[in-house]
Amino acid sequence: LGCGIHNLKPELGSDIRTTIDQSLVKGTVYQGKEMQMNDSPPILLKPQDSIGDEKIQVENNGFVYLIIPEQTPGEVWMQQERRTTRWDALNILNRDVKDKSTHADIFQLWINHGPVPTHDRYGYMVYLGSGEMPEIPRVLMNTTRIQAMASKDTSFIQAIFYTTDTLYYDERLFHVSAPCAFSAMVGESRIEITVSDAQMNFSLDSIVVTTNLPLKDAKTVGKCYQVSIALPAGIYRGKQESQSFKIE
16 A cells, blocks of 8 residues: 655656566466567556456566555556666676676556646555455555555454554544554454554553453443553564453
C-alpha cells in the first residue's frame, strides 16, 4: 500500500511514478498469455480513475503482480523494452571486462500518478509463483495516519499506525497509545496482539492497546478494554512483542 503521494516540484512538469518492477524480461504473462519480447511502446493496463471488476494481473520471471483497482486511481503501465547497457558507467572495473552485453531486454511495470497528484495512493499484491492469485485481503485504511489490511473474515488484522490513533472497521475498534506496527489474530475465545516500535523510541517502554472486545482481566475504560504490552528493551528494542488474552 502507498498513500499521501504529492509532487513537490510540479513546476518541472514531470509525472510522478511508482515503479512496481523493473527487471529482465523472462516469461512475461498478461491476461493469461505469454508476451513475446518485441521492444513495444508502453501498454496502458488501467486508465486513470477506472475501477472495473477485471483483475489486472501480470507475471514476469516467476513473480505475479495484482493491482488493487479501488486503491489505485492512477494509470497502470507495462513495457518490454530493449535498452542499451551502461556497464562502464556503473562500475569503473567493468571497463576491463571483455565481451560485455551491449543491450538488455527489460520488463517494467509502474503506476503513473500524473504531474500534480494530491494525496494519491496505490495498492497491489505480489507473490512468488504462478497461476491464480491468492485471495485479496480487505483494505481497511490506506492513509498517512493508518495503513491496515485484514483477512476476508477479519480474523487477522495487520496495521501500521503512524500516530497515536484508532482503527475502526465493522463494529470493532483498536486504539494504540503510540506509533507502531500492529497485528491481531482474533479467535472465538482468545486474541493474540502483537506490537512493534519500529522507531526504537528509548523513552517508550510499553504500548497501551484499547479495544471494544471484552478482554478478561483488562482495565475497563468506559465501554472499552485496555491492556498494556511491554516492549523489548536493550539490544532487542524494536523487536515485536506478542500477548494473548481471553475474550469473555
